[in-house]
Amino acid sequence: MIARAETMVDVLRSFELRGAAGGARAGEQGELWGEPGGFPVEKKVAPSRTETIEVAGRPIPRIHNELWTARQRQGHSLHEISYRACFKAELPAFFIERLTAKGDRVLDPFLGRGTTTIEAGLRGRVPVGSDLNPLCPLLVEPRLAPPRLPEIEERLAEIPWGKGEDAGIDLSMFYHPETLAKITALRRYLRERREAGREDSIDRWIRLVAINRLSGHSRGFFSVYTMPPNQAVGPEKQRELNARRGQEPPARDVAELVLRKSKSLLRSLREEQRARLRVAHARGTITEGPADRLAGVAEGSVALTVTSPPFVDVVDYARDNWLRCWFAEIDAEGVRERLTTPRKLDDWAGAMGAVLRELYRVTRIGGWVAFEVGEVRGGKLPLDEIVAPLGVEAGLDCVAIAVHTQEFTKTANCWGVANNSKGTNTNRVVLFRRRL
Ligand SMILES: C[S@@+](CC[C@H](N)C(=O)[O-])C[C@H]1O[C@@H](n2cnc3c(N)ncnc32)[C@H](O)[C@@H]1O
Numbered sequence: 001m002i003a004r005a006e007t008m009v010d011v012l013r014s015f016e017l018r019g020a021a022g023g024a025r026a027g028e029q030g031e032l033w034g035e036p037g038g039f040p041v042e043k044k045v046a047p048s049r050t051e052t053i054e055v056a057g058r059p060i061p062r063i064h065n066e067l068w069t070a071r072q073r074q075g076h077s078l079h080e081i082s083y084r085a086c087f088k089a090e091l092p093a094f095f096i097e098r099l100t101a102k103g104d105r106v107l108d109p110f111l112g113r114g115t116t117t118i119e120a121g122l123r124g125r126v127p128v129g130s131d132l133n134p135l136c137p138l139l140v141e142p143r144l145a146p147p148r149l150p151e152i153e154e155r156l157a158e159i160p161w162g163k164g165e166d167a168g169i170d171l172s173m174f175y176h177p178e179t180l181a182k183i184t185a186l187r188r189y190l191r192e193r194r195e196a197g198r199e200d201s202i203d204r205w206i207r208l209v210a211i212n213r214l215s216g217h218s219r220g221f222f223s224v225y226t227m228p229p230n231q232a233v234g235p236e237k238q239r240e241l242n243a244r245r246g247q248e249p250p251a252r253d254v255a256e257l258v259l260r261k262s263k264s265l266l267r268s269l270r271e272e273q274r275a276r277l278r279v280a281h282a283r284g285t286i287t288e289g290p291a292d293r294l295a296g297v298a299e300g301s302v303a304l305t306v307t308s309p310p311f312v313d314v315v316d317y318a319r320d321n322w323l324r325c326w327f328a329e330i331d332a333e334g335v336r337e338r339l340t341t342p343r344k345l346d347d348w349a350g351a352m353g354a355v356l357r358e359l360y361r362v363t364r365i366g367g368w369v370a371f372e373v374g375e376v377r378g379g380k381l382p383l384d385e386i387v388a389p390l391g392v393e394a395g396l397d398c399v400a401i402a403v404h405t406q407e408f409t410k411t412a413n414c415w416g417v418a419n420n421s422k423g424t425n426t427n428r429v430v431l432f433r434r435r436l
Contacts, residue, residue, distance in 0.1 A: 001098070001099065001100060001101050002098050002099055003366075005397065005399040005400075005433050008098065008099070008399060008400070008431065009061055009063070009399060009400050011098060012048070012061075012063045012065060012067070012400055012402045012431075013048050013050055013061070013063050013065070014048065015048070015065055015067060048063055048064060048065035049063075049064045049065075050062065050063045050064070051064075053385065053388075053401070055385075055388040055389055055392060055398045056388075056389045056392040056393070056398070058398075060388065060398050060399075060400060060401060061400045061401070062384070062400070062401040062403060063400055063401070063402055063403065064403040064405050065402070065403070065404070065405065066404065066405055067090075067091075067094055067402060067404040068088065068090030068091065068093075068094055068404065075088060075089030075090065075093075075115075075119075076089060076118070076119075076122055076268055076269075076273075077264060077265055077266065077267045077268040077269070078118055078122070078143050078146070078265055078266070078268070078269060079113075079115060079118055079119075080264065080265060081113045081114075081139055081143075081208070081212050081265075082113070082212065082216075083112050083113035083139065084231055084315050084317060084320050084321075085112070085308070085310075085311070085315045085317075085374075086112050086113045086115055087115055087308055087372060087427065088115070089115055089118075089119050091115070091306065091372065091404070091427060091429070092106075092108075092115055092116040092119045092120070092306040092370075093119050093123070095304060095306050095368070095370045095429075095431075096116075096119060096120055096123055096125060096304065096306065097123065099303070099304050099368045099370075100125055100303045100304045101303075102123075102124040102125065103124070103125070103126060104125050104126065104303035104304065105125070105126045105127075105128050105284075105301055105302045105303055105304075106120035106125045106126065106127055106128065106302070106303065106304050106305070106306065107127075107128040107129070107294075107297065107302045107304070107305040107306075107307070107359075107362065108127075108128075108129045108130075108305065108306060108307045109129075109130055109131075109291035109294055109305070109307055109355065109358070109359070110131060110291055110307050110308060110309050110310070111129040111130055111131035111136045111137070111140060111286070112131060112136060112308070113136070113139050113140065114127075114129055114136070114139060114140030114143065114286070116129070116306045116307065117129040117140055117144070117284070117286065118140070118143055118144070120280065120284075121144050121276060121277045121280030121281070121284065122273050122276060122277065123276070124276045124279070124280075125280070125303075126279075126280060126283045126284045127144070127280050127284040127286070128284055128285050128297055128302065129284075129285070129286045129287070130285075130286070130287040130288060130289045130291070130294060131288065131289075132288065132289065132290050132291070132335070132338050132339055132340075133288075133317055133318070133321070133335050133339065134288045134328075134330050134335065135211075135321055135324055135325060135328055135330055135335070136288070137286045137287065137288055138204070138207060138208060138211065138328055139208055139211065139212075140286050141204065141281075141286045142201065142204040142205040142207070142208040143205075143208065143265070143277075144277050144280055144281040144284065144286070145201045145204075145205075145277070145278070145281045146205065146265075146266060146269060146274070146277065147201055147202045147205050148266075149259075149262060149263060149266065151202050152202060152205060152206065152258075152259060152262050153259060155202045155203070155206060156206065156255040156258060156259060157255075159185065159186060159189050159206075159255070160185060160189060161182050161185050161186075161254070161255065162181075162185065163185045163188060163189070164180070164181030164182065164183075164184040164185040164188070165184045165185070165187075165188050166184070167180060167183075167184050167326075168326075169326065170235065171235075171323075171326075172249070173224075173235050173238040173239045173242060173249070174214075174215060174222075174223040174224060174226065174232075174235075174238055174249060174323070175222060175223060175224070175249050175252075176224075176248075176249040176250055176251040176252065178251045179222055179249065179250075179251055179252045179254060182254040182255075183210070183214075183222060183254060183327070186206070186210055186254060187327055187329070190203060190206070190207050191329065205262070206258055207328065209258045209261050209262055209265070210222075210254070210258055210327065211324050211327055211328060212261060213254075213257050213258065213261055214232065214323050214324060214327055215232045215323055219252075220257060220260065220261065221252075221257070222252050222254055222257060223249065224238075224242065224247055224248065224249035224250065225241075225245065225247060226238055226241060227241070231320035231321065232320070232321075232322060232323035232324070234322075285297075290338075291307075291309070291340075291355045291358065292351070292354035292355045292357070292358045293358065294358055294362055297362045298362070299361055299362060300361075300362070300363070300364045300365065300367075301362060301364065302359075302362045302363050302364060302367055303363075303364060303367045303368070304367060304368045304369070304370070305359055305362075305363065305368070305369045305370065305371070306370045306372070307369075307370070307371060307372065308371075308372040308373070308374075309340070309351075309352060309355065309371075309373070310339065310340055310341050311373060311374055311376045311383060312341070312342065312343070312345065312348050312376055312381070312383075315341075316336070316341065317335075317336075317339055317341075318332045318333065318335040318336030318339060319332070319336065321335075345381070345386070348386075349386055349390060352386070352387060352390055353390045353393065353394065356369075356371075356387075356390050356391045356393075356394035356396065356432075357394040357395075359371075359391075359394070359396070359432075360394045360395045360396055360434060363396075363434040364434070365434055365435065365436065366433070366434065366435070367433070367434050368399075368431065368432065368433050368434075369391065369396060369431070369432040369433075369434075370429050370430075370431050370432075371387055371391065371429065371430045371431075371432065372427050372428065372429045372430075373387055373428050373430070374426070374427060374428065375426055375428070382428075383428065384401050384403075384428040384429075384430050387430045388401065388430050391430065391432045395434070395436070396432035396433065396434055397432060397433045397434070397435050398430065398431070398432055399431045399432060399433050400431050401428060401429070401430050401431070402428075402429045402431060403426055403427070403428050403429075404426060404427040404428075404429070405426050
């Protein structure tokens with residue numbers, strides 16, 4: 001673990017990513033990323049470049065380097081839950097591995113699909129996560145207590161699939177009537193279990209997987225072909241897509257698809273990782289709440305935060321998740337009103353200032369905050385330069401800005417990931433430390 005800020009700057013500057021071209025072979029993902037220090041080693045990919053920028057009157061190094069691999073799906077299989085604007089598991093892994101020890105508390109106050117939280121749990125840290133969107137804890141908590149496949153199979157066989165109910169909205173453009181009847185039967189079963197106080201970790205797992213299978217582009221999803229996979233288009237757009245493609249929703253086996261995705265999520269989970277997750281689940285907390293008021297997170301209790309806020313108004317998390325909210329019986333419009341998605345940069349900066357003050361409060365002395373902001377408005381809006389002085393105002397030291405530069409892949413491009421003009425895709429991580 002790194003004790004001195006200067007050392008971390010050296011790491012960022014001299015870090016050599018090795019093996020992106022071949023260090024990680026298919027099937028090795030779990031081994032590579034489930035274990036501490038499991039970064040692939042082979043050859044240098046990109047030389048680092050450092051510039052100096054002024055933050056609150058002090059020179060701060062902004063280091064451009066390739067800090068993790070350009071490969072898609074490099075992380076542990078347990079991460080494979082789609083969510084708009086999630087970061088790759090390698091980002092939190094990079095900082096968790098270098099800046100914390102086993103048993104340390106690792107926070108993400110903008111939880112999303114829980115990339116930081118799951119990675120922290122897999123690496124023996126205590127995860128603390130929250131998000132204002134009530135959907136997020138439903139996506140994350142079950143993966144800290146994953147059931148075993150036979151338990152999932154047995155439970156799926158017990159669900160009264162014939163007891164479908166009225167969906168309340170027209171979803172015929174997404175689902176065959178038989179599929180919809182099964183989806184509503186599952187939704188009803190989960191509601192009744194919850195209301196009867198009988199919901200358990202297997203039910204919560206099945207809910208998580210079903211949420212993830214609601215809409216997508218392959219036969220592995222409940223819906224007819226739809227795009228993009230990590231958000232649901234509106235009913236009208238789906239009707240247009242069906243007409244354009246000459247498609248009708250086919251019947252799907254909901255239970256079979258839940259089981260298949262469960263197998264896939266659990267495929268690289270080893271026994272020692274299960275054991276670590278058990279501890280993480282028992283000692284960590286996953287809650288719904290605002291990032292600037294982390295109820296239940298004690299002062300000075302967090303060793304590291306790795307987080308990524310909403311970038312101004314780029315993503316409409318509530319609208320993107322309307323179908324998932326329907327299934328989980330969450331009021332998407334209510335969520336939308338509460339989330340931080342201001343149009344004006346000043347409002348966004350005000351909201352981030354409040355979050356950074358809260359992060360100062362909960363971070364222990366000597367602890368770290370890695371605050372990731374992407375590129376918005378064609379790279380013209382340097383959010384890292386806005387966030388850095390806000391953190392200093394909140395009482396944190398700005399140690400460095402790490403710009404992860406990655407050759408973008410076709411996959412990243414076609415899903416509309418923001419790429420800069422040189423054909424690269426960057427994460428900008430402002431690294432702070434609490435000294436006092
Ligand atoms: C960029 S995403 C985080 C993605 C996450 N890093 C991951 O890998 O899944 C931002 C998240 O912030 C949440 N959010 C927006 N405003 C919030 C607020 N005021 N407090 C807490 N969470 C908020 C959104 O619901 C969204 O899940």
